[in-house]
Amino acid sequence: MEQTQSFRFFNRGPSPAARLVFFSLLSLLLLFVDARYRYLESARSALSILTYPLQRVVAAPGALWQQADSFFTLQSNLLRDNAQMRQQHTVDAVQLQQLQVLQAENQHLRELLAVQQHAAYPMQLAEIVYVERDIFKRKLFLDKGAQANVQAGQVVMDDIGVVGQITRVYPWLSEVTLITDKDHSVPVQVLRNGLRTVVFGSGDTGDLTLRYMPNSADIKEGDILVTSGIDGTYPLGLPVAKVGHIERDPAYPFARIQCSPVAGVDRHRQLLILSGLPKLPERPEATVENGADQSKRGRRKKP
Amino acid sequence: MSDFPKDQEFLLPASNVFIVLSLLAALLLNWLPWSGIWLALRPDFVALVLLYWCTHKPYRIGIGMAWMIGIFADVADASLFGQHALAYTVLAFGGIVLHRRMQMFDLRQQTLQVFPVLLLAYLVYALVHWQLHGYVAWTYFLGSVASALLWIPLTLLLQVIRVPRPDSDDL
Numbered sequence: 001m002e003q004t005q006s007f008r009f010f011n012r013g014p015s016p017a018a019r020l021v022f023f024s025l026l027s028l029l030l031l032f033v034d035a036r037y038r039y040l041e042s043a044r045s046a047l048s049i050l051t052y053p054l055q056r057v058v059a060a061p062g063a064l065w066q067q068a069d070s071f072f073t074l075q076s077n078l079l080r081d082n083a084q085m086r087q088q089h090t091v092d093a094v095q096l097q098q099l100q101v102l103q104a105e106n107q108h109l110r111e112l113l114a115v116q117q118h119a120a121y122p123m124q125l126a127e128i129v130y131v132e133r134d135i136f137k138r139k140l141f142l143d144k145g146a147q148a149n150v151q152a153g154q155v156v157m158d159d160i161g162v163v164g165q166i167t168r169v170y171p172w173l174s175e176v177t178l179i180t181d182k183d184h185s186v187p188v189q190v191l192r193n194g195l196r197t198v199v200f201g202s203g204d205t206g207d208l209t210l211r212y213m214p215n216s217a218d219i220k221e222g223d224i225l226v227t228s229g230i231d232g233t234y235p236l237g238l239p240v241a242k243v244g245h246i247e248r249d250p251a252y253p254f255a256r257i258q259c260s261p262v263a264g265v266d267r268h269r270q271l272l273i274l275s276g277l278p279k280l281p282e283r284p285e286a287t288v289e290n291g292a293d294q295s296k297r298g299r300r301k302k303p
Numbered sequence: 304m305s306d307f308p309k310d311q312e313f314l315l316p317a318s319n320v321f322i323v324l325s326l327l328a329a330l331l332l333n334w335l336p337w338s339g340i341w342l343a344l345r346p347d348f349v350a351l352v353l354l355y356w357c358t359h360k361p362y363r364i365g366i367g368m369a370w371m372i373g374i375f376a377d378v379a380d381a382s383l384f385g386q387h388a389l390a391y392t393v394l395a396f397g398g399i400v401l402h403r404r405m406q407m408f409d410l411r412q413q414t415l416q417v418f419p420v421l422l423l424a425y426l427v428y429a430l431v432h433w434q435l436h437g438y439v440a441w442t443y444f445l446g447s448v449a450s451a452l453l454w455i456p457l458t459l460l461l462q463v464i465r466v467p468r469p470d471s472d473d474l
Contacts, residue, residue: 019366020396027370027392030385035435040384047378054327055379058334130336134380136432136440141381168381175381182438203438 041168045146048170059130121235124148124273126156129173138181138201138265140164144273145172153233155274161239161263162186162227163271174273178265179240180205188240189228193218196228199241199259205266208241210257215248217255225259232280239263314465317360325352325461326372334379343442346450349376350394350424351457354417357398358405369395386431394424410455418451 014022034040124144132139144150146169154166156176164184168175179186182203189196195218199208213219223243229236241259248255329348337345349372356364373388380387397420405413425447433439 016366016396016399020392023366023370023392024389027373027385027389031383031389031431031435034384044378044384047375051375051379054331055334058331059336062336130334131338132381134382136436136443139381182436203440 045170048173052170052172055130121274121277124150124275126150126174126271126273128269128271136182136203138164138178138184138203138205139167140176140178140271142166142174142176142271142273143172145170145174147172149275150174150273151275155234155238155277156271157238157274158263158268158271161241161261162234163261163263163265165233166273176271179261180207180265186234186240187228187230188225190219191224191226191239192220195219196230197225199225206260208259208261210243210259211254213255213257214253215250215255219243219246219255219257221246224262232277235274235277314462315467317356317363317465319363321464322356322360322364325356328352330372330375330379333376343440343445344449345446346453347421347425347446348453350391350421351450351453352461353391353395354398354420354454355458355461357395358402361399361402364395365399366392366395383431383435386428389431390424390428393427394420397423410458413458414451414454417454418447421447421450 013019030040126142126144126148129141129143131141142150142156150166150169152166152169156163156166162179164176164178164181166174167177177184178201179199180201180203182201184201185198187196188199197210197213199210201207202209210219210225221243224239225241225243227234227236227238227240239262241261243257244260245258246255247257326349329352332348333345353364353369353372357369369391370388373386373391374384376382376387376391377384401416401420405416408416422444425444429439429443
């Protein structure tokens, strides 16, 4: 064995170029399979068991620093915060009272109308473990995963509004795509007049856009956008964004509308995961071949 | 730069444990919670350490190892399977091609040789992203410059660890 090894002067396996081609093709194949078919999720969660402890180790110094920081908080600061919170609490309590009255009234009206009840959604508190290290994406990782019954598609919010949506679940972690992620869309309604539209992320923190709104659309600066509940992914009536700047240029068919998220998308450490959204009935299948033609014909017949 | 041991003979042979530990340390550095402008300026430590071993020990750390580390980076970064792996494969190939040339140069000249290879790896990563998502964040390429600037300190650090210590029992 020793001898055969010592005589292997030039035998080093395949040449670097051959290896380059082999591993590049392998990577491209994996990329294709992962991007198109998502077959590799189980392999990913299996490998994440190996990387998870390392990532926790790396995140530890930051957490430790925060703990040390909170330990050395000045007493005067604590007193001031405490006083502030007590004040806030009284204000909130009054509002909560009003809310309860409104809730009862609303429930009563809904019963009268025989409308399907909007259940209070069960929530789970989760903590942000770390933020995305990829500059292209706006994502977070929370410390609740498949072990805590988190499912992909659930909505994540803070105490004010929608923050994002769970897009991938690992055994002990889940990945949240923020609403500010590039091209992430949320179906919304303008709170003031019920105008339905879709708000898109722009890939930049603190920036959302409303596309495809005609110049004449009834929308003003300062309007609040809430989820419309259409499509069943987001529950009805969660605040999403506030309209910031509107630019109506007659040269373009659509107005340019900038919004900013209501929730602290890049601020908090604890977030809420909403679960138990009501299942909507299946959307009827559109006939593939000449669905468009039929609808046109149908429209022509009607008038 | 003259007192710096340029010849391989002055260095201890790199043990497998040392190579693996250095790669692990680089992975951990990459996974620190970088954010904002620091994320754009973050040098890719894994790419640098891989390139160091590919240029200094091309028969120990090669394209296969680079590919495996890329897969781990993909899992940790939640990028698509093969995105980092493809970039690191190209990087390792560049390192192996360069490894004879590198021995003739001092560190400053090496930096100039290393930069295009790093840029190529960054380009591959961005290209895959562009193909799949249709846009590229240009600040991303700042990282390749930062990585190239880190080549000298990193090489010095890894060499210093490999310089034999004088034995106290000798005299």
